[in-house]
Amino acid sequence: MKFSKEDILNIFKLNIENNSFIKAVFSNSKNTTEYKKINIKPLIIKGEIRIQFEQFKENKAFHSNLSVEETFNYLDNILDNFKQILIINSSEEIQILQNKKGFSVKNKKTDTKQVSLSHNKKKNYILEDNTPIPFLIKLGVMSNDGHVSKEKFNKFRQINRYLEFIEDTLKELQDKKLIDNSMKIVDFGCGKSYLTFALYHYLKNIKNMNIEIIGLDLKDDVIKHCNEIAKELEFTNLSFLKGDIKDFNSFKNVDMIFSLHACNNATDYSILKGLELGAKAILAVPCCQSEINQKIDKSKTTELKNSLSPFGNHGILQERFSSLATDALRALALELCGFNTKVMEFIDMEHTPKNILIKAIKGNISEEKLSEKKAEYDRYLKFLGVDPLIDTILKDYFLK
Template identity: 60%
Template sequence: MDKEKVFELLKENFENKNITKCIFSNMKGDYEYTKIIIKPLIIKNNFIYQFEQFKNNKAYHSNLTIEEAIQKLSTIIENFYQYVVFTTEADIQIIRGKKDFNMKSTCNQKEICSLEHNKVKRYILEEGTPIPFLIRLGIMGEDGKVFKKSYDKFRQINKYLEFIDETIKELKNKKYIDTHIKAVDFGCGKSYLTFALHYYLKNIQNMTFEVIGLDLKKDVIEHCNQIAKDLNMENIEFLTGDIKDFNKLKNVDLIFSLHACNNATDYSLLKGLELDAKAILAVPCCQHEFNQKMSQNKKSEFFAFENPIGKHGILLEKFASLATDAFRALSLELCGYKTQVMEFIDMEHTPKNILIRGIKENPNKNTLEKKLQEYEVYKKFLGIEPLLDTLLKPYFKI
C-alpha cells in the first residue's frame, strides 16, 4: 500500500466522520511532536477534530475543522511510522516500512458514543441507583437521587473509587492480589470513603476482603460501627487509635489516608511500609513542617539569591506544600515504590487536591542510586531535615 492510498483512506474516513480515534506514534526523525492523538468532538454544535500533540512530556491541544484536519494529515503521515485508526466499522493498524505501508484491518461494531464536549459524566456509583450507605450518610435520597448540597461529596467518592479501581487492576496485573484484598483507611473520619470501598469491593469487584477504618475520635468510630451493623456490612471494622500504634493487620495490600494533617501523612506512609503495603494512597493536608523549617534557615540554597517566592509568605507556603509532597513521592520511590502524583478532585471543590500513589516494584540499583542523589541534592537545596527523612530512611532500598 503506497502513501497516496493511505492518505485517501484516512481522508475518506475523516470526511465521512467515521473516525472515533487516531493515534500516530513512533516518530520519524526529529519531528516537532513525539505522538499525536486525534478525537472527534462537538463543541457549540460544531463538529471538530481535537488534536492532542505531545512534546517534552507535555500535551498541546488544538481544535480543527474537517478540512483543516485533512490538510494536516499529509504532514503527519510523513513524520510517523505507526498509525492506529479506530473507525465506526474497523480498527486499522498501519506500519510504515522503507518503501511501503503495511495495513491490518479488523472489523468491529462499535456503539457510537456521544461527541458532546460537556457530556454527562459517568460515575462508578451511578446516580439514580439507591445505595444504602449513601442514603444513610445523607448523600442521596431513597430514590437514589443525590442531594444538591451533597454533590461535591458524591463526586469526591467516585473520584476516589476511580483511583481504587486503577490501583486494584495494577495490583492484580502484578500478581500482588487475586480475589482477596486487605485495606486500611487511616484517619477515616465519618468514613465516606471506607464505606465506599466496602461497597465497591463487594458489589462491583465481587472480591473477598478485610477493611478497617482507623480514627482518633471515639464517638465517630462508634457511629461508623453502628452504621455498619445497621446495614449488615460484613468484613468491615472501625477502630479508635493512633496511626503509629496500629497493628491489627499484617501484610496489608492497600492503605489510604485522606487529608491526614501535616505529619500525620508521614506516619501513614511509615505505617504503610511497616505493614508491607503493596499500594499506598495519600491525600496530604496542612503541610506546615517544610514551611516552618525553610523559614528558619535563610542560609539555604533556596534563599541564596533574591528569591521571588521566599520573600512572599503566601507563595512560600504554597511552594513548601508542593515541595513536601514531592519529597514524599521521592522518598517512596527510594523505598521501592513506583509513584504518581495526581489531582484527586477539581480545584473548585477543594484546595487539598494532590494524591500521591505508590505501587510496589523492584527498581534496579542504578535507578535507586540516581534517586538517592536527587534526594540529597533536593534536601540540601531546601536546607531542612524533614521528619520523613528520619521515618522512612530505614526502609530505603539502598
C-alpha cells in the same frame, strides 16, 4: 497500487464529510517531525463539528480543536511526516503506509460502533447516579430512589474518583502478585468515613473479595456513629476504632493503608505505620504541610533564601512551594523504602485545594537505581536546608 498525497487527503475528506469517520492515528514519524504521534477524532462542540488533534511530543500531549476546513489544511501539512496512518470509520479500517515511492492503502472490513461526538458526554461512574446504593442513602449522599442532589454531587464525584484510584491500585497489586482475592486495609483519620464505606462496598459487593477494613479516628462520636452505620448496613469485617495512628497495632501484615487529609506530620506517621505493618500499597492525600515551611524560615542554608529567593521573599509563595516540596520528599523517601511512587491529582481544585495523592506500590529496585535515588534524596535535602521529620522516622526503612 500506489496512491498520491491528494488521494489520501480525499480519503479523509470522504470519511469526515459523510459522518462515518471515528478516528485516525498517525505514527512512525520521520526524524524531522515535531510531533511523534498524532490522534484525531471528531467532536461536536456547540452544535458544530470539530476535529480534535491530540499531538504527542516528549511524552506530553497537546490538544487543539479545528474546523473541518482547518483540518484539511493541517492534514495537507502533516501527511508527508508519517510513515503509517490508520483511519477507522463505521465500516472499515484503512491502513496507509508511506515509503519513497508514495502511499499504499489496505482496507479491512469491520463493524465499529459510532461513538457519541458530544464534547461534554456523560461521565461513566463506578457508582451510578439514579441507582439506589444503601450506604450512599444512609450517608445522605443519595435519596431513597437513588438520586444524587446537586448539593451532594461533589461528594458523589469525589467518592467515585477515589474508587477509580482504588480500582487502578487493585489491578496493579494483583498484576504484581502482591495480593490474591483478600485484603487487609486501614483507613487512618477516617472521619465521617464516606470513602471507607465506599471502599468496603466496592471490594466486597462489586469485586467479591474477602476483606477486613478498620477505620481509625480520634473522635468518640464519629467512631460510634460509623460503627452503628456499619452494623445497620451489615458490613461485616468493617469496624471503626478510636486511637492515634502511632499507637495502632490491631492489624499485622496489612495490604493497604489510606490516609485522607491527615494534618501536617500525621501523614508522615501514617506512612511510617504503613511500613511498620508491611503495607504493599500506601495512598496518602496530605493536608496542612506546615513543617518544612516553618523550618525553612529558620534555615541559614536553604536555597529558598538564595537561588529561589523569588519564592522565599513572599510568604504565600514559600508556603505553597513548601507544601509541594514536602510531598515530593515523601514520594522520594518511599522510593528509598522500595516502593514505586506516583504523585497525581486526587480531585479537581474547584472541590478542594488539598488535591494531591501520593500513591506508593511495593516494587523492586536495583542497587544502581537505589544509589541514584539516594544521591537525589541527599541533594534535595541539602537544597531545602532543613531536617524534616520524615527523614528521621523513615531512615530505618531505607533499603541498603
